[in-house]
Every structure is written in C-alpha cells, then in structure tokens.
Amino acid sequence: MKILMxxxxxxxxxxGGLGTxxxxxxxxxxxxDIEIDFLVPRLFGEEDAPHMQILGAASAEPIAETPTPTxxxxxxxxxxxxxxPLSQLVAAEPALxxxxxFTAAAQAAGxxxxxxxxxxxxxxxxxxxxKPYLDQKTYKELxxxxxxxxxxxxxxxxxxISHPLPGPPGQMTGLExxxxxxxxxxxxxxxxxxxxxxxxxxxxxxxxxxSATRRVQGRQYDLVHAHDWMTFPAGVEIxxxxxxxxxxxxxxxxxxxxGHGADRNIVSVEHQGLEAATRVIAVSYYTRNLINQVHxxxxxxxxxxxxxxxxxxxxxxxxxxxxxxxxxxxxLGRVTFQKGPEYFVQAxxxxxxxxxxxxxxxxxxxxxxxxxxxxxxxxxxxxSFRFPGFVRxxxxxxxxxxxxxxxxxxxSEPFGIAPLEAMSYDRxxxxxxxxxxSEVLRNALKVDFWDVDKMASQIVALLExxxxxxxxxxxxxxxxxxxxxxxxxxxxxxxxxxxxxx
Amino acid sequence: xxxxxxxxxxxxxxxxxxxxxxxxxxxxDYFDEKLNAEVLRKVANTCYLPANxxxxxxIERTDGRFRASYALxxxxxxxxxxxxxxxxxxxxxxxxxxxxxxxxxxxxxTLAALYDKDEYRDQIExxxxxxxxxxxxxxxxxxNTELIYxxxxxxxxxDEGFNxxxxxxxxxxxxxxxxxxxxxxxxxxxxLLVKNYKLSDDIAFRFSNKDWSDYPLTAEKFAGWIHGxxxxxxxxxxxxxxxxxxxxxxxxxxxxxFLEQLPDLLFTHPQWDILTPSQVVDRYPALGELPCQRTVxxxxxxxxxxxxxxxxxxxxxxxxxxxxxxxxxxxxxxHLLALWRRLQxxxxxxxxxxxxxxxxxxxxxxxxxxxPYDAFIHYMNVMKDxxxxxxxxxxxxxxx
Numbered sequence: 064m065k066i067l068m069x070x071x072x073x074x075x076x077x078x079g080g081l082g083t084x085x086x087x088x089x090x091x092x093x094x095x096d097i098e099i100d101f102l103v104p105r106l107f108g109e110e111d112a113p114h115m116q117i118l119g120a121a122s123a124e125p126i127a128e129t130p131t132p133t134x135x136x137x138x139x140x141x142x143x144x145x146x147x148p149l150s151q152l153v154a155a156e157p158a159l160x161x162x163x164x165f166t167a168a169a170q171a172a173g174x175x176x177x178x179x180x181x182x183x184x185x186x187x188x189x190x191x192x193x194k195p196y197l198d199q200k201t202y203k204e205l206x207x208x209x210x211x212x213x214x215x216x217x218x219x220x221x222x223x224i225s226h227p228l229p230g231p232p233g234q235m236t237g238l239e240x241x242x243x244x245x246x247x248x249x250x251x252x253x254x255x256x257x258x259x260x261x262x263x264x265x266x267x268x269x270x271x272x273x274s275a276t277r278r279v280q281g282r283q284y285d286l287v288h289a290h291d292w293m294t295f296p297a298g299v300e301i302x303x304x305x306x307x308x309x310x311x312x313x314x315x316x317x318x319x320x321x322g323h324g325a326d327r328n329i330v331s332v333e334h335q336g337l338e339a340a341t342r343v344i345a346v347s348y349y350t351r352n353l354i355n356q357v358h359x360x361x362x363x364x365x366x367x368x369x370x371x372x373x374x375x376x377x378x379x380x381x382x383x384x385x386x387x388x389x390x391x392x393x394x395l396g397r398v399t400f401q402k403g404p405e406y407f408v409q410a411x412x413x414x415x416x417x418x419x420x421x422x423x424x425x426x427x428x429x430x431x432x433x434x435x436x437x438x439x440x441x442x443x444x445x446x447s448f449r450f451p452g453f454v455r456x457x458x459x460x461x462x463x464x465x466x467x468x469x470x471x472x473x474x475s476e477p478f479g480i481a482p483l484e485a486m487s488y489d490r491x492x493x494x495x496x497x498x499x500x501s502e503v504l505r506n507a508l509k510v511d512f513w514d515v516d517k518m519a520s521q522i523v524a525l526l527e528x529x530x531x532x533x534x535x536x537x538x539x540x541x542x543x544x545x546x547x548x549x550x551x552x553x554x555x556x557x558x559x560x561x562x563x564x565x
Numbered sequence: 566x567x568x569x570x571x572x573x574x575x576x577x578x579x580x581x582x583x584x585x586x587x588x589x590x591x592x593x594d595y596f597d598e599k600l601n602a603e604v605l606r607k608v609a610n611t612c613y614l615p616a617n618x619x620x621x622x623x624i625e626r627t628d629g630r631f632r633a634s635y636a637l638x639x640x641x642x643x644x645x646x647x648x649x650x651x652x653x654x655x656x657x658x659x660x661x662x663x664x665x666x667x668x669x670x671x672x673x674x675t676l677a678a679l680y681d682k683d684e685y686r687d688q689i690e691x692x693x694x695x696x697x698x699x700x701x702x703x704x705x706x707x708x709n710t711e712l713i714y715x716x717x718x719x720x721x722x723x724d725e726g727f728n729x730x731x732x733x734x735x736x737x738x739x740x741x742x743x744x745x746x747x748x749x750x751x752x753x754x755x756x757l758l759v760k761n762y763k764l765s766d767d768i769a770f771r772f773s774n775k776d777w778s779d780y781p782l783t784a785e786k787f788a789g790w791i792h793g794x795x796x797x798x799x800x801x802x803x804x805x806x807x808x809x810x811x812x813x814x815x816x817x818x819x820x821x822x823f824l825e826q827l828p829d830l831l832f833t834h835p836q837w838d839i840l841t842p843s844q845v846v847d848r849y850p851a852l853g854e855l856p857c858q859r860t861v862x863x864x865x866x867x868x869x870x871x872x873x874x875x876x877x878x879x880x881x882x883x884x885x886x887x888x889x890x891x892x893x894x895x896x897x898x899x900h901l902l903a904l905w906r907r908l909q910x911x912x913x914x915x916x917x918x919x920x921x922x923x924x925x926x927x928x929x930x931x932x933x934x935x936x937p938y939d940a941f942i943h944y945m946n947v948m949k950d951x952x953x954x955x956x957x958x959x960x961x962x963x964x965x
Contacts, residue, residue, distance in 0.1 A: 417586055508938055520585030524942040527586075530877040531941055538919060 064559060065098040067284040067301065069275060069294035073117060076107045080480055081291060081314050084346075087371050089115050091552035097559070102278065102297075104271045120274040120297075238276075240303040241296035242335065243269040244328040264293075265328060272296035276304065285563055286310060292317070292329055295336025308341040308562050312368075313350055318357050319475040320401050334358050342562050344368050344555065347499020350477040366558045369503050371548035372483045389420030389447075390526045393466035393490075395454070396473075396481055398429035403472035403495065403512045408435055410472070412442045413519035418526050424449045426462055463488040467532075468525045472512045473498050482507060486543050491535045493521050503546055506539040567745075568800045568840040568848070569791060569831060570758065571633040572708070572731060573807035575613070575656075576674050577605055577641045578912035580933045584943045589950045596907070600933060602648040605641075609649040612811035617655040619810075619821055623828050624664045631828040632664040632841045635807065636708050639672030639688075639695050640910060653699070660700040666841035667696050668731070669704035675909040676873055678709055678718050679860070680887040688906065689725060706731065706842040710911050712760065712804075712863040713870060716751045716856060723753035729846045731804060733863040734759040738855070745798025747845065748855035756846050757855055760804040760863065764790065769805040773818035781819075784826035792834045799849040800840070804863075864915075865924045872928070873914040878941040882914060885948045892956055901955065908947070916940035 068089065072082040089099050093114035101112065106119035243265050275297040288310045289298030295311055302309035317329040337343055337358050343365040345351035351365045392414070394407045404425060411423040425435060425448065432450070439448045454462050463469070469485035469492045476498035483500065485492050486507075494501045495512040508521045525532055582597035623631040637656065645653040659665045671677065672692040677685040689707070697703050707722050708731040722730050734744035742748070744759040767787070771777045779786070791801055806813065814820040831837050840848065864872035874880055886908055893905040916932040917940045918924075934940045 413587060417589075505936070509935065516585055516587050517583075520587055520942065520946070523586035524945070528878075528881070528941070528945055530881040531938060531945075534876050534878050534919060535938060 064096075064285050064563070065100070065283070066286045066288050066559070067279060067282070067307075068099055068101045068115075069287065069289040069297050069301075070101055070103050071271075071291060071293045073101070073103050073106075073110050073112065075109055075111075080478075083480075084314060084370055085290060086112070087548035088551055088555070091371070091548035092555070094549075095552055095556060097552075097556065100279070100282070100284070102275050104267070104274075118278060120271055120278050238269065238272055238296065238300055240339075241272055241299040243272065243296050244331050265332075268293050268296055268332065272300050276300045280304075286559060288312060289336065290314060292333045292336060295332055295339075299336060299339045302339070309336075309339055310342050310344060310558070310562060311336045311340040312344040312346075313337075313354055313477070314346050315477040316350065316353055316357060318353060319350075319477055320399075322400055322474065324400070330357070340364075342366060342558060344558065346370050346478040347502050349497065349499045349502065353475070353477075366554075368551050368554045368558070369499065369546070370478045370480065371551045372480060372487075372543065372546055389422050390418065390467040391422050391424060391465055392468045392470060392522055392526075393424045393426065393462065393485070394470055394472070395424075395426040395459075395462060395485075396471065398425065398427050398432040398435060400431065401474055401476070402427075402429070403474045404429075404431055404435050405438060406472040406474075406512050406515050406518065407470055408438050408442070409515040410470070410518040410522060411439075411447065412444055413515065414522045414526075415444055415447055417519075417523045421447065421522075421526060422449065423447055424451065424462065424466065426451050426454045428453045460488075463490060466490055468493065468522055470518070470522065471495060471498065471500075472510075472518065474512050476500070483543055483546060486539045489536050489540065491525050491532050491539070493518065493525070504539075504542065506535050506542050508535075566836050566838060567795060567798060568838050568845060570800050570802045570840050570842055570845050572668065572758075572802070572804045572842060573633060573635050573809075574708070574805070575635055575641055575807045576638040577601070577608065577644055578674065578910045579640060579644070579907045580604075581913065581943050581947055583934070583939070584946045584950075586942075586946055589946050590954055593950060593954055595904075595947045595950075597933070601644060604933075605644045605648045605652075608808060608812050609645075609652045611816070612808050613649075613652045614655060615816070615821065616807065616810040616824075617652075617659055619825050620659055620665070621662070623825060624659075624662050627828050627832070629662065629664045630832065630839060632666070632839045632844070633659075634666040634668050634706070634841045635659075636668045636670045637696075638670060638674045639692050640674060640907065642695060642699060657700060660702060664841070666706070666843055667700050667702045667704055668706040668708055668842060669693055669696065669727070670708050671710055673906045673910050674710050674912070675906070676710060676713070676870075676883065676911050676914065677887075677909060678713060678721070679870065679874075680883065681890050682721065684890060684909075685721070686725065705729070706758070706846065711872070713860060714857060714862070715860040716858060718860075719750035719755065719757070719857065720753050723750050723755035727755060729756040729758055729842060731758050731802075731842065732760065732857075733861050733868055734762050734802075735861045735868045738857050738859070738861055742852075742855065743798050745794060745801055746852040747799060747849045748853060749851035751854050751856040756851050758800070758802050758842055758845060759855070760802050762863070762868075764801060765803050765805050768803065768820075768823075769809045769813065772809075772814045772820055772823070782823065784823050784830050787823070788827060788830035788833070791831060792837065795834070795836060800845050865920060865927070867924075872918055872920070872924075873911055876917070876919050876937075878919075878937065879914045879917045882917060882941060882944050882948070885945070889951070889956070896956075904951070904955070908944075908951075913940070913944055917944070 068085070070082070070085045074082050074086050077083060085101070089101060089112070093099060099115035101115050101117045102120050103117065104119070105121050106117065110117055271293070279301060284305060284307050287298050287302040287307050289295055290312045291314050298309050298311060317325045317333060337354065337360045343354065343360060345354055345365050345367050347369060348367050351362065351367050354360050354365055355362050392411065394404060396402045398404045407425065414421055436450060439445055463485055469482065469490045471479055471482050471492065471494045473479060473495045474497060476495065478499035479494065482492040482494050482504070493508045493510060494504065496509050497512050501507070501509050510518045510521060579596045580601055581595055584592070584595060620633060635656070642653060660667060669689060669692055671685065671688040672695065673688055675685065675688055677688060693704060705728040707727040709718060712731065712733040714732040719730060730750070739759065744761045748757040748759060749755065750757060767782060772782050774780060794801060810820055810824060828839065831839065860870050861868055862870055862872065874883055889905060893901055915928060916934055917937045918928045919937050920928055932940060934943065
C-alpha cells in the first residue's frame with residue numbers, strides 16, 4: 064500500500080506535537096509495510112526519516128537534502144536603518160526570550176532580512192509558517208498594550224510573510240478543488256506594513272496546497288492522509304486530482320485552541336477537509352465528539368486512533384536538587400486559554416490553605432502569562448509561585464524530576480502528551496477530563512478543568528498520602544509502556560484497508 | 566439422598582459521598598444518602614422484590630420443598646427500613662414460610678475478623694439480635710464477610726456456638742476433596758458447608774456470557790449437571806449474591822425464568838431434594854477435617870483477601886480505621902460507634918483495589934467512584950475529619 068502523507072512539520076524542526084506524532088506514526092506504519100511519501104512545506108536537511116520518502120513541497124529534489132548553508136544572520140547584517148524591534152519586544156516581555164515559537168519567528172525574520180539582502184526573494188529558507196500553535200493573541204496584545212509599536216511588529220512579521228513560492232505570482236490561482244478563505248496574495252511588499260499574521264498563515268496554507276499539488280503530480284497513491292487543517296486544502300486538491308480517497312487526521316481543532324474565539328476561516332478550512340474526506344481520524348474520543356459537535360461530521364465517519372509515546376527509561380535523581388522546602392506542584396505547557404492555567408492558580412490558592420508550604424511552578428510562556436502573574440498577586444500567593452518561563456533540555460528534566468505532582472488542567476486537549484512525559488519521570492499526574500489522554504490513562508487522577516475544588520483536593524491528597532503516590536506511580540510506570548505508536552498503527556491500518564475496499 | 570443447598574447474600578453498604586480535602590473540618594456528614602437510597606430502591610425493584618415473589622411462588626408450588634437461605638447484613642436491613650420498608654416485609658414473609666432459613670454474619674459486613682476479634686464478636690452478636698427481632702429466627706449457621714475464612718476464624722466461630730459455617734471451595738484448600746461433602750473445622754466440632762464455585766459461578770457470573778461455551782444456560786442443562794453428581798457427593802452448595810437475580814443478571818437475560826424452572830427440573834430426579842443449611846448439617850455427617858491455613862474468600866480470581874488489602878492504599882486505610890477502635894469505644898457514644906462501624910464495611914476497601922483484567926471489571930462494576938484513587942482519597946479525607954473534628958471534639962467534651 065502506498066500512501067501520501069501531508070504534514071506541516073517534521074522533527075527536529077518542530078513547534079508543537081504534530082511533527083513528533085507524524086514521526087511516531089510513520090515509523091510504526093513503515094514497520095508494517097506501508098509505503099509512505101511524506102510531504103512537508105519545506106525540508107531543513109536535518110530530518111532523519113529513513114523509513115519513508117520525505118519531500119519538501121517547495122523543493123524539486125525528492126529526498127532530504129544536505130543543509131543549505133544558511134546566510135549569516137547577525138544583527139549587523141540586518142537593514143541598517145531598522146531599530147532593533149526584537150530587543151524592544153524582549154525588553155517588554157522577557158519570557159519571550161526563551162519561547163521557542165518566538166525565537167523561531169525572530170530567527171526566521173532575521174534570516175529573511177539577510178536573505179533578501181543577498182539573494183532576493185527566490186530562496187525559501189524559513190518554515191512555511193510558524194505554525195498552527197503560534198498564538199496571534201500574544202502579538203496583538205503586545206501591540207494593544209503599547210509595549211511595541213505597530214510598525215516594528217509589522218516589520219518582524221512581514222519578514223516572515225514575504226516568501227513567495229518559486230514561480231511568478233500568476234501561478235498562485237492553481238487550486239481547483241480547495242478554497243482557502245483569508246488567503247491574500249495582494250501584499251508583495253513587506254515594507255508596506257499592515258501585515259496581518261492571520262492572512263499570511265492562510266496564504267501559506269494556500270501556497271503549500273499549490274506547491275504540494277505540483278510536487279506530486281504524476282505520482283500514484285492508494286490514499287492521501289492529511290494531518291490537521293493546514294494540510295487539508297492540499298489534501299483535498301491532490302486527492303481530487305488523483306482520484307484517490309482522502310483521509311484527514313485531526314490532531315486538534317481550532318475550537319481546542321481558541322474556544323469560542325475561534326477563527327472562522329480556520330474553522331471553514333477544517334470543515335472543507337472534513338466534508339471532502341472519505342474518512343476522518345481523531346486522536347481521541349473527546350476530539351471525535353468535538354468534531355461531531357462543531358462540524359456535524361457523522362460519528363460513524365470518524366475513527367479514533369490514540370497517539371502513542373516513545374517509551375524511554377524513567378529518570379531518577381534530581382530530587383535532591385530541589386530548591387524549595389515544600390512540595391512542588393507543576394504546570395508545564397503554553398500559558399494560553401487552551402491549557403487552563405487560571406484553574407491551576409485557583410486550585411493552588413485552595414491547596415495552600417491545607418498545605419501552606421506547597422510551591423507552585425507555572426513553567427511555560429504564552430499570552431495569558433501576564434494575567435496569571437496578576438492573578439497570583441491578587442490572591443496574595445506570590446511567595447508560593449514560581450514562573451520560570453519556557454524550559455527545555457536539562458532544565459526541563461530537572462523541572463519534571465523535582466515536581467511532586469504534575470497537573471494538566473486543559474480546557475480542551477485533543478490528546479495531551481505532557482502527562483505521559485511526567486509519568487515517565489515517575490511523577491503522579493492530574494489530567495482534565497477534557498483531554499484525549501484521560502481516555503487512555505487509568506493511573507492518573509482525573510478532574511473537570513473547572514472543578515477547582517476537586518483539583519485542589521486531588522493535589523492535597525497526592526501531597527499528603529504517600530500510599531496514593533506510591534500506588535499511582537508504580538502502576539503508571541507499567542501503564543505507559545503500553546501506550547505506544549505500534550498500537551496506533553495497528554488501529555490505523557484496518558481503517559486504511561476498509562477505505563481501500565470502499 | 567443428595568441435596569442442593571441455596572444460600573443468597575443480601576448486602577448494601579453505606580457508600581461515602583465524594584469527600585474532598587476542602588471539606589475536612591467543615592463537613593461531618595460522610596455518607597451519600599441520595600445515592601444509597603437510589604441504589605437500594607433500584608435493586609429493590611430489579612432484584613429483591615421480584616426475586617422474593619419468585620421464591621414465594623416456588624415455595625408454594627412445591628409445597629415447601631423448594632428451600633433457600635439468606636444472610637442480610639445489619640446495614641442492608643437498616644437501609645431497607647429507611648428507603649424501602651416493603652422489601653423487609655417481603656423477606657419477613659419468606660422467613661415465615663418455614664422453607665427459608667436466615668443465617669448469621671456480621672452486622673456491618675466488616676473485615677474485623679482479620680483485625681479486631683472483640684469487635685468481630687460484638688458485630689456478630691448485634692446481627693444475631695437483629696435477625697431474631699426482625700425474623701423470629703435464631704441463626705445456627707454463620708457466613709463471614711465475603712466468605713473470608715481460615716482455621717483461626719473457623720475456630721472462633723465454633724467457639725461462638727454455631728453449628729456450621731459457609732466457606733468458599735477454593736481449589737488449593739480442598740486439594741483432592743470434593744466440595745460436595747460436609748467437612749469439619751480443624752480442631753473443632755463445627756461443620757463446614759463448602760461452596761461449589763464452578764456451579765455457583767455458572768449462574769452468578771456466566772449465565773449471560775455469550776462467549777461462554779455453555780451459553781445459553783437453560784434450567785434443563787443445569788439440572789442435568791446437578792443430576793450428573795448423583796452418587797458423587799451429599800450436597801451441592803450454590804452460594805451467591807442475591808443480586809444475581811435481576812441486578813447482576815438482568816431480567817432480560819431470562820435469569821428469573823431459569824430460577825423458577827429449576828426446582829421442578831431438579832425434582833424430576835427422585836433422589837434429589839433441596840435443603841436449607843441447618844437441614845444439611847442435621848442430615849449429613851462431616852467427612853473429616855478441612856484445614857485452611859491461608860485466608861480464602863469468594864472474591865476475585867485469587868480467592869484470597871487481596872480484593873480488600875492487596876495494595877498500600879488499602880492497607881493504610883485499614884490500619885487507620887482499626888487503630889481508632891479503643892479511642893472510639895472509650896467515648897461510649899453510640900452514634901460515634903455506629904459511625905466507626907459503618908466505615909469498617911468491606912466495600913470501602915474493595916473500591917480501592919487496583920486489580921487488572923476481569924477482576925478490575927468486577928471492582929469497577931460495584932464502585933460508585935471513578936476509580937480506586939478517588940475511593941481512597943474520599944475515605945482518607947473522612948478519616949482525617951473523623952480524627953480532627955469528631956474524635957478531638959469528643960475528647961474535649963470528656964475533659965470538660
């Protein structure tokens with residue numbers, strides 16, 4: 064069976080969980096003799112995917128190339144006239160300095176500035192876009208707060224958005240079967256200001272659809288498998304042209320990320336893909352129901368394939384290194400609406416009445432971080448809170464290892480891999496019931512994200528009852544070994560087969 | 566002349582309400598009255614009332630040759646009085662037929678046999694008084710909570726003066742012996758009636774299981790299996806939860822038809838009859854001693870006590886509750902004593918079990934909570950409040 068998979072990113076250059084999920088899934092599928100062409104907007108050359116053919120949509124070469132030497136992008140090589148908007152931004156919000164999304168954006172902007180200076184607009188050097196997870200609100204709020212003036216922001220963003228596809232703009236109307244609302248090809252001058260990030264993302268989506276279509280023209284596939292809304296237009300276009308069945312895989316919905324503040328254009332692209340698809344894959348029953356509620360897709364058209372994790376040895380140690388005396392309760396993730404940070408803060412205030420020396424760590428950055436800091440101050444619990452910003456690498460390991468409890472209070476979480484990571488560090492976890500991962504976990508405490516009293520009670524219990532912690536950790540260690548990508552592939556392949564049988 | 570002996574267990578615990586850490590020190594009302602009332606009324610309608618009617622009909626139709634025995638815990642009788650008094654009336658009617666024997670157990674369905682012998686004896690005595698006052702019978706046969714048994718428990722019950730005790734027919738305890746004979750407690754002159762778990766579980770667990778090779782189980786087939794034991798034993802003991810009829814096995818499975826057809830079909834073989842446990846004791850001699858060093862029960866595949874004390878959470882909770890014994894008794898407060906005893910009911914610990922596979926499914930089926938961890942959290946929060954608020958306050962009052 065030969066399939067075309069449409070992705071948006073692939074490790075190591077990833078901005079969220081989607082790339083990691085694609086790596087795990089394709090590896091397990093390939094072991095089961097599924098032949099895969101995997102298309103991403105562009106390749107960085109560091110992708111390690113010997114199990115399949117990985118293709119950059121914008122490239123003419125079929126396999127991962129050696130990295131193109133990146134033009135130096137020291138500040139000195141930027142346009143001399145520009146005040147350094149980046150420094151301004153970081154000065155206004157220090158947490159951004161360690162935010163991977165932001166730094167990726169900033170680097171991309173720098174790279175573009177350099178590239179424009181040297182080779183014009185023919186080189187595509189940045190990711191097609193900074194992803195589904197990039198939070199537009201972060202930037203909008205920064206502008207609104209006056210921390211950054213609009214033109215400086217526009218310059219940063221315009222730098223990212225000024226990458227046309229190879230070929231003249233005239234070719235950009237090539238989509239016959241897919242429509243991308245909000246895609247705007249009229250801008251061409253990055254210095255004209257007024258760049259709207261959102262418009263640009265849609266343009267990138269449309270561009271990806273067109274270049275992907277061109278890239279695979281003439282190839283034969285049994286099935287087209289598209290991951291998340293950014294690849295749906297490409298999937299629809301390619302599947303229609305090739306007469307192949309389309310399977311769309313929903314890792315998250317716009318509703319998950321934004322709730323009722325959902326971008327209607329994104330919802331519309333999602334809808335188009337769901338309608339055109341022969342079959343839909345959801346990463347959880349939670350997501351399956353949400354797709355049904357938000358888009359009206361019939362439940363019997365949606366199959367559930369739970370994500371897996373890469374198992375690894377559990378990590379000991381670090382516990383002596385903790386800096387606080389009291390027990391540590393950890394939130395680790397983007398500090399955004401979707402992740403429910405305010406429920407963590409509210410639960411913390413209640414826990415402190417019972418466990419006064421508890422320490423709450425909110426690790427991560429995002430648009431709600433300033434509000435969370437203000438909330439902690441209003442509640443008078445600043446002394447019990449730490450905000451280390453985004454953590455990675457050894458610091459991430461230390462953060463997990465020194466926590467006594469990990470809490471994921473997400474408002475809407477299609478799957479949620481972080482609790483599994485915490486479990487691999489032998490940490491007991493509390494997960495919201497509004498998450499896909501809660502469906503596959505027995506050895507975690509579960510709570511409705513809004514039920515802060517119960518969340519607090521669970522935290523207190525985990526801190527006060529060593530027997531509870533002991534039993535959970537011991538059983539969870541065994542449990543996560545069974546949540547792997549092989550199981551996902553075993554569930555997915557029969558879905559493929561049933562589609563091919565018609 | 567071989568016999569069949571039916572014994573049914575009737576019990577409902579006082580389930581704890583979801584009791585969070587934030588309630589400690591503020592809320593001294595521990596039980597989920599609404600849920601407990603709901604469950605009792607539901608089971609009354611699905612099982613107790615229709616099953617009792619079926620039993621009455623069977624007794625009338627066979628001129629009293631159909632017989633059965635029941636153990637009703639004190640806590641289920643209390644709840645019947647509170648939430649569905651007609652159920653208790655219907656059991657009293659059954660008891661008055663002369664074909665139904667009441668047997669004894671502990672009032673609170675406790676695990677005290679393993680932790681606090683004085684408490685254990687007190688609860689047996691309470692139950693004896695209750696059964697006599699409600700049904701006008703003085704039980705001669707005893708069953709321990711969940712058929713938990715070892716030599717020591719058997720000897721204690723013998724010393725309490727019972728004629729017989731009902732136990733699980735675990736393979737390793739029976740060894741080469743058949744469950745279809747009467748045995749004797751090691752070192753005492755008290756008889757043991759051993760559950761035939763194969764035939765009992767065919768009804769209680771497998772009746773509606775479509776994956777079972779003998780599905781569907783008809784009364785003809787089952788009576789045939791019993792008759793096949795002719796000459797190979799004195800008594801086939803069919804012991805199970807009464808809720809098997811209509812609750813664990815829904816009415817739609819045909820369980821009531823099966824039950825009502827069974828006596829007539831059993832009687833088609835002229836040698837077989839149906840006896841109550843006391844009649845079995847009076848008719849059949851003990852074949853020999855049945856020593857039992859390990860503690861057995863009728864729960865889970867292991868048929869041991871791991872269903873209640875298998876993990877560290879359960880062990881902690883049990884240690885907590887039984888450590889309060891002397892403090893509670895010192896208060897000499899009947900309300901507090903009853904509260905402590907309700908918290909001893911084995912179901913609380915059963916909900917905390919972390920078993921896997923089939924056992925887990927059974928534990929989940931019975932649990933009112935989302936899982937073992939919630940069960941443990943609620944229980945320990947209640948214990949904390951009991952210690953902090955109730956016991957500490959009582960201490961102060963005594964000092965005053």
